[in-house]
Amino acid sequence: MADADDADAAEAELAGFLAKFEPAVAAQAHSLLGKMRARIVGAQVLVYDNYNALAIGFGPSGKAGEAVLSLAVFPKWVTLCFLRGKGLPDPAGLLKGEGSRVRHVRLDPPERWDMPEVQALISAALARAEPPIDPAAEPRLVIKSVSAKQRPRRPSGPAQAGPAADAPTTPV
8 A cells, every 4th residue: 555655654744844834834834734625625735845935736736837826834924826826806906926927825814814805816716727626536745846955944033024025936
């Protein structure tokens, strides 16, 4: 039963990545990860322990380019990234970012996840997914990459202000 062993190993590795963060941020990330998995049934979960952040992408396959949404875990907060967020209907003006594709919402406080406006953005992003995520698919957690060099996962000072401070810098 190598598949179960592989899944357990990937879950343990993800738990180790999250353990690098302050306990409050790690708990928020665990909670939001559970909410994402429940909301996006059948998604393949792709983990990138990158230089700037821990990125956890959700898509229809193991291909990073097909990911629809991701959680980016930073030392002081978690951000929900819409990987094809440009042009999403956003009447509440929650989406941040000026890039050619990605938009994001900082989930600080994490209860922002539960806002109807955030859920509407998630629904719109999932409706646009190409290819779509198959809710009947067997979900998998795949550790895609681990950067040898990383910024500290625990804050060293006060939070930085401004758009650059919370802008995701990873594609997934």
